[in-house]
Amino acid sequence: MAGEAEEFDVVVLGLGPGGEEVAGRLAEAGLAVAGVEARLVGGECPYWGCVPSKMMVRAADLLAEGRRIPSMAGEATVVPDWAPVARRIREEATDNWDDKVAADRFHDKGGTLVRGRGRITAPGEVTVDGRRVLRARRGIVVSTGSQPAVPAIAGLGGTPYWTNREAIEAERAPESLVVIGGGTVGVELAQVFRRFGAEVTVLEVAGHLLPPEEPEVGELVARIFSDEGMTVRTDTQVTRVDHHGAAFTVMTEDGSHRAERLLVATGRRSDLAAIGVGAVGLDESAHAIEVDERMRAAEGVWALGDVTGKGAFTHVAMYQARIALADILGERAPAADYRAVPRVTFTDPEVGAVGLTERQARERGIAVRTAVTSLSSSARGWIHRAEGLVKLVADDRFLVGATVAGPAGGEVLGLLTLAVHARVPIDGLASMVYAYPTFHRAIEDTLRLL
Numbered sequence: 001m002a003g004e005a006e007e008f009d010v011v012v013l014g015l016g017p018g019g020e021e022v023a024g025r026l027a028e029a030g031l032a033v034a035g036v037e038a039r040l041v042g043g044e045c046p047y048w049g050c051v052p053s054k055m056m057v058r059a060a061d062l063l064a065e066g067r068r069i070p071s072m073a074g075e076a077t078v079v080p081d082w083a084p085v086a087r088r089i090r091e092e093a094t095d096n097w098d099d100k101v102a103a104d105r106f107h108d109k110g111g112t113l114v115r116g117r118g119r120i121t122a123p124g125e126v127t128v129d130g131r132r133v134l135r136a137r138r139g140i141v142v143s144t145g146s147q148p149a150v151p152a153i154a155g156l157g158g159t160p161y162w163t164n165r166e167a168i169e170a171e172r173a174p175e176s177l178v179v180i181g182g183g184t185v186g187v188e189l190a191q192v193f194r195r196f197g198a199e200v201t202v203l204e205v206a207g208h209l210l211p212p213e214e215p216e217v218g219e220l221v222a223r224i225f226s227d228e229g230m231t232v233r234t235d236t237q238v239t240r241v242d243h244h245g246a247a248f249t250v251m252t253e254d255g256s257h258r259a260e261r262l263l264v265a266t267g268r269r270s271d272l273a274a275i276g277v278g279a280v281g282l283d284e285s286a287h288a289i290e291v292d293e294r295m296r297a298a299e300g301v302w303a304l305g306d307v308t309g310k311g312a313f314t315h316v317a318m319y320q321a322r323i324a325l326a327d328i329l330g331e332r333a334p335a336a337d338y339r340a341v342p343r344v345t346f347t348d349p350e351v352g353a354v355g356l357t358e359r360q361a362r363e364r365g366i367a368v369r370t371a372v373t374s375l376s377s378s379a380r381g382w383i384h385r386a387e388g389l390v391k392l393v394a395d396d397r398f399l400v401g402a403t404v405a406g407p408a409g410g411e412v413l414g415l416l417t418l419a420v421h422a423r424v425p426i427d428g429l430a431s432m433v434y435a436y437p438t439f440h441r442a443i444e445d446t447l448r449l450l
């Protein structure tokens with residue numbers, strides 16, 4: 001039975017990166033804020049996402065660099081050991097999956113942390129675990145994020161497959177791994193475990209890896225994965241999964257793959273029915289909560305982060321949190337603009353992209369000009385023996401999209417993100433001076449080909 005209602009100005013449902021930011025800042029602004037969290041304050045990113053996965057990537061990249069020594073700098077013996085990676089994730093990244101520091105930080109800002117699973121039960125009302133009723137005078141912020149989406153593959157249910165959560169918590173690198181899904185989670189973790197010695201197979205249903213990105217990068221990453229000894233199958237439908245003894249067998253239309261572990265990395269989903277958005281007039285069967293440019297979803301309801309479907313990235317959740325915060329506080333802020341949202345896949349080569357791909361630009365009817373250059377034809381790419389590419393997508397005056405793959409591709413992307421965001425004319429980009437011999441100098445070469 002529900003008890004007497006507790007009154008707040010704002011109830012924030014879900015304290016991932018977006019919710020934690022907005023809840024903390026509202027509390028600091030002096031509002032009475034309840035933050036409702038079913039798992040850990042901080043959400044997916046610090047405990048099972050960005051931070052621990054990038055610690056894994058860093059470790060795997062160190063191994064790869066060590067293995068490159070023999071052809072250029074002498075001798076090196078590289079002996080991978082997962083123990084320091086697991087330890088670092090446990091001790092430095094996640095505090096053994098304990099959110100006390102984050103919970104205390106919210107409390108110190110004046111917020112009220114309500115642990116449990118919340119559900120919107122009426123306009124301005126959230127009920128936690130069916131018992132505790134929270135009333136929100138000013139409104140509710142929905143920031144419930146996303147969970148792994150597991151496809152209905154015959155035999156898969158009930159097997160001990162991994163999602164990103166079990167992969168991040170792994171205390172040992174598997175000897176062999178099949179990855180279903182060649183999106184960001186799949187490719188980042190596939191390369192990590194390969195570099196720690198696992199036999200890895202990646203099965204992707206689309207025509208190339210990283211399907212939303214330019215096909216050139218999907219093909220480049222697939223070739224490098226093959227060079228590193230991975231098996232990559234694109235255009236591949238998984239038909240059945242079996243688990244016997246200590247091994248999985250993953251059947252596809254044209255063969256089968258055996259491995260000690262199976263990672264399912266086939267995307268994310270948000271369960272809108274579970275959070276009761278129907279109670280405020282929203283469609284519970286939708287994939288995402290539709291928001292306007294101020295993050296408003298309904299009267300007295302704001303939504304932000306993965307649940308809005310505007311890009312499942314921490315930087316999107318944080319960006320939207322700033323906008324929602326300003327709107328709730330009645331402050332003026334620029335409206336949300338997603339033209340120049342950057343995306344970085346932390347493989348080696350690192351893939352950074354911003355704005356529209358060539359295909360997206362053409363689908364919008366833009367008269368597109370494109371140019372691609374290989375990083376190995378640039379001085380630094382050649383010096384480093386680095387593989388990669390730059391692809392630019394432009395209309396008649398401005399870049400509308402860009403992709404960089406190569407060492408520190410996500411850092412090189414910064415320049416291109418600014419160009420797309422600030423609509424820097426292509427003439428201006430082509431006339432500036434690019435330091436020699438940097439990786440980003442490949443952008444100048446590519447501009448010349450537009």
Ligand SMILES: Cc1cc2nc3c(=O)[nH]c(=O)nc-3n(C[C@H](O)[C@H](O)[C@H](O)COP(=O)(O)OP(=O)(O)OC[C@H]3O[C@@H](n4cnc5c(N)ncnc54)[C@H](O)[C@@H]3O)c2cc1C
Nearest residue numbers: 014016017018038043044049050118145305306312313314
């Ligand atoms: C392996 C992996 C690597 C990633 N790497 C990166 C990266 O490098 N860079 C990047 O930008 N992004 C990365 N992401 C994506 C990033 O983690 C998410 O985009 C980000 O965490 C979304 O933040 P959010 O606030 O929307 O929600 P989430 O982080 O999903 O948090 C939502 C919170 O709401 C809680 N919640 C849900 N329902 C309820 C309820 N009913 N009641 C109470 N609480 C509830 C959940 O327990 C959770 O804590 C990665 C994701 C994965 C899986």
Ligand SMILES: NC(=O)c1ccc[n+]([C@@H]2O[C@H](COP(=O)([O-])OP(=O)(O)OC[C@H]3O[C@@H](n4cnc5c(N)ncnc54)[C@H](O)[C@@H]3O)[C@@H](O)[C@H]2O)c1
Nearest residue numbers: 151181182183184185186203204205265266267312344345
């Ligand atoms: N570096 C980063 O910023 C980073 C890292 C990891 C995750 N993320 C975010 O998290 C989101 C989720 O990542 P994800 O990799 O789980 O999802 P995703 O949507 O990026 O990729 C899922 C992939 O699985 C494929 N797929 C779906 N069903 C399949 C099936 N039955 N068989 C084979 N392939 C199948 C899809 O075609 C797609 O390529 C990403 O889109 C991204 O927004 C970001």
